[in-house]
Amino acid sequence: MPDSSLSQIPPQELAERLDRGEALQVLDVRAPDKVERGHIAFGAELDFHAHPNSKLLAVPDVRELQLDNARPIAVICGHGNSSKKATAFLRERGYEAYSVIGGMAAWETVYVARQLSPTPSLSRVVQLDRVGKGALSYVLVSDGDAVVVDPGRHLERYDTLLAELRATPAAVVDTHVHADYISGARAAAARWQVPYFLHPDDAVSPYDQTPGRLTYQALSDGDTIAFGRATLRAAHVPGHTLGSTALLADDGLALTGDFLFVQSVGRPDLAGHSESWAKLLWHSLERVRQTWPGELLVLPAHYASESERRADRAIAARFDVISATNTAAAMQDERVFVKWIADHAMTFPDAYRTIKEANLGLVNVSDSDAEILESGPNLCAIG
Ligand SMILES: [Fe+2]
Numbered sequence: 001m002p003d004s005s006l007s008q009i010p011p012q013e014l015a016e017r018l019d020r021g022e023a024l025q026v027l028d029v030r031a032p033d034k035v036e037r038g039h040i041a042f043g044a045e046l047d048f049h050a051h052p053n054s055k056l057l058a059v060p061d062v063r064e065l066q067l068d069n070a071r072p073i074a075v076i077c078g079h080g081n082s083s084k085k086a087t088a089f090l091r092e093r094g095y096e097a098y099s100v101i102g103g104m105a106a107w108e109t110v111y112v113a114r115q116l117s118p119t120p121s122l123s124r125v126v127q128l129d130r131v132g133k134g135a136l137s138y139v140l141v142s143d144g145d146a147v148v149v150d151p152g153r154h155l156e157r158y159d160t161l162l163a164e165l166r167a168t169p170a171a172v173v174d175t176h177v178h179a180d181y182i183s184g185a186r187a188a189a190a191r192w193q194v195p196y197f198l199h200p201d202d203a204v205s206p207y208d209q210t211p212g213r214l215t216y217q218a219l220s221d222g223d224t225i226a227f228g229r230a231t232l233r234a235a236h237v238p239g240h241t242l243g244s245t246a247l248l249a250d251d252g253l254a255l256t257g258d259f260l261f262v263q264s265v266g267r268p269d270l271a272g273h274s275e276s277w278a279k280l281l282w283h284s285l286e287r288v289r290q291t292w293p294g295e296l297l298v299l300p301a302h303y304a305s306e307s308e309r310r311a312d313r314a315i316a317a318r319f320d321v322i323s324a325t326n327t328a329a330a331m332q333d334e335r336v337f338v339k340w341i342a343d344h345a346m347t348f349p350d351a352y353r354t355i356k357e358a359n360l361g362l363v364n365v366s367d368s369d370a371e372i373l374e375s376g377p378n379l380c381a382i383g
Contacts, residue, residue, distance in 0.1 A: 142228025175257025202243025239281025240266025294320030
């Protein structure tokens with residue numbers, strides 16, 4: 001339980017309690033426009049409320065806020081300062097309130113690790129869920145060797161997990177150059193002295209073809225990464241980016257990156273080539289429909305809502321289930337697909353271009369810049 005004398009809750013603990021479905025209320029006290037751009041949307045039984053501090057502290061009768069005084073309230077703001085005031089205000093009125101330490105900025109650095117079923121060659125398959133962003137990375141372990149896929153920039157989380165798993169990193173992979181978060185992959189490869197794998201088509205800027213300033217090992221279609229007793233096989237599935245690559249293990253798992261999600265597909269419109277990349281995406285989908293077995297477990301790099309979770313709260317689904325239930329993946333006609341993509345075109349944050357350039361080594365961003373660039377949930381999926 002949180003320490004009620006301090007009336008604060010660390011964001012990691014909040015995430016774990018929401019994950020378990022505890023009957024917590026979350027109260028966001030930021031300005032409405034900030035809440036609209038992204039707020040806590042995580043948890044099996046999330047009970048979310050938003051009342052800006054200015055309104056909350058001035059309310060004549062706190063019952064107007066319709067908070068339940070029988071259940072704890074986690075109060076969150078931008079950086080964990082104004083939430084303290086709101087927490088004290090609610091406590092004085094008999095509510096069990098806790099201020100979330102570090103606010104939304106800290107919430108976006110929380111990773112919840114989830115162990116999935118092992119495969120014949122992988123003793124551990126861990127999905128790291130960066131819950132504030134809907135971003136998923138993976139640690140795969142075979143015979144004490146680990147491959148880390150699509151890591152975020154908070155490398156200490158991966159160090160801790162690897163130590164817990166008693167695993168030694170052997171390689172780091174990006175399934176594509178990310179637009180919505182600063183990848184930790186290159187820094188991890190340097191720190192752990194292991195190769196960094198990336199498809200060569202993603203090693204150049206998609207905007208102006210400037211070659212990325214990065215050291216990487218090319219991972220092309222059909223290439224393999226061997227570690228422990230396991231082998232990952234690369235399948236080039238362009239569309240979301242030109243170099244998008246899925247990683248298959250034991251013909252049982254497919255880490256699909258932002259190519260294929262549980263309920264959607266990766267947007268092909270992030271670099272200004274919407275129609276031609278939509279066609280590439282269609283052909284990638286056609287290819288996997290013809291070659292991937294139905295029982296293959298798809299493990300994507302993102303999700304957009306809680307509805308994409310399994311009963312055990314992992315984000316994963318069999319390929320045959322996705323083929324039948326995912327609107328984009330179920331389409332049978334290329335023209336219908338390309339039109340559907342065009343009809344669902346959305347804007348995307350200006351920050352995405354800077355993030356991609358940072359991931360290509362073309363610009364440097366500090367940790368505080370990264371926090372601002374990354375803020376908010378991902379917009380990588382269509383729809
Ligand atoms: Fe992406």
